[in-house]
Amino acid sequence: MRAYRGTMSLERLAEIVNFSKSHLARVETADSMPPPELPALLDARFGTDGIFSELYQLARNESQPDQLQRRMELEAQACSVAEYTCQVVPGLLQTADYSRALFKAHYPCAVAEVIEAMVDIRLNRQAIFRADTPPDYSAILDEAVLHRGFGGPAVMRAQLNRLIDLMLTASGTVQVLPFAYGGHPLVGGSLALFTRADGTQVAWEEGSDSGTLMEDLERATARRRSYDLLRSCSLSPSESVTFIRSVMETLPEDYAPLTYPTPMGRALQER
Structure with missing residues (x-):
């Protein structure tokens, strides 16, 4: 099959592959992954011999840093x-103190300013519940x-x-x-x-x-x-x-301190 040459509007493509124009627009701008069946339809329409299908597999398996x-x-x-x-x-349900303790456990070497910045970002996400239409x-x-x-x-x-x-x-x-x-x-x-x-x-x-x-x-x-x-x-x-x-x-008033029964453990506790 000869490969298609020229341009085509999203409206026309939407009619051919039976997908909405808005969905195709998100795929075009990389705001959405293509549906699994779309690459084969594009290959068939444009005569591209499996190129769209290969690109889809690469995109699907790519580890995206963002x-x-x-x-x-x-x-x-x-x-x-x-x-x-x-x-x-879940982050959307966390209190500030819980979030802070969680970040300290996950990043034990992080300075206080970094921890507080992460807590602020997490709490700011909860603003979606205060929107006019949550x-x-x-x-x-x-x-x-x-x-x-x-x-x-x-x-x-x-x-x-x-x-x-x-x-x-x-x-x-x-x-x-x-x-x-x-x-x-x-x-x-x-x-x-x-x-x-x-x-x-x-x-x-x-x-x-x-x-x-x-x-x-x-x-x-x-x-x-x-x-x-x-x-x-x-x-x-x-x-x-x-x-x-x-x-x-069942929660205690406070957690009991850890004890170290072995000689090495006692030495660590005394340090």
């Missing part, structure tokens, strides 16, 4: 945000999130109280997934799902020190299915409040 910035942009623009976390409270928000917290302490009992008590305040609001819900549920596809990481105004979804999957943005329909839809399954099996907001209060009752 993915975190892109994730934050999607979060700020989304009309709906859904999150699952297995170890820590996004619909839902969060699923693994039970481990409630037990893994950061900053001491007083910080955790304040953080858990904040979660209770946010359990059921006009624009959001927070639910607890208890250990009794057992294993599931999302265990070991965290997930955020962003829905745009036009209904398209983007998934962000994160490990301890890296994240992956998934803008193609296939992977985003798979993550949404996993999230919906967990949500259906989580405690209701009212049950989650009761559960969190029971965890708060």
Whole structure:
């Protein structure tokens, strides 16, 4: 097949490949990953012998250094945000003291000014809830999130109280997934799902020190299915409040200092 030569409007291309003009415009400006089926359609239309398909695979597998910035942009623009976390409270729900303790644990050598700058950035993200039209928000917290302490009992008590305040609001819900549920596809990481105004979804999957943005329909839809399954099996907001209060009752007034029973341990403690 001869390769197409010349120009074509987005309107005409949208008609040929059966995608909306707005969707194609986001692909053109690199604001969205192409849907998996689009490259083959472009190759067929322009006679490019698989070039678009090869470029798609490269783009899909590329590790983008600005993915975190892109994730934050999607979060700020989304009309709906859904999150699952297995170890820590989601950034959008964190108190300043919890966030500070978390950053200190993750960056033990960072100076105070750097820590405070990171805390400010995290808290500024929460401005989306104060917008004229805040996004619909839902969060699923693994039970481990409630037990893994950061900053001491007083910080955790304040953080858990904040979660209770946010359990059921006009624009959001927070639910607890208890250990009794057992294993599931999302265990070991965290997930955020962003829905745009036009209904398209983007998934962000994160490990301890890296994240992956998934803008193609296939992977985003798979993550949404996993999230919906967990949500259906989580405690209701009212049950989650009761559960969190029971965890708060077990918090000590303060954590006991670590002890070192071995001779080497005692030497370290005395230093």
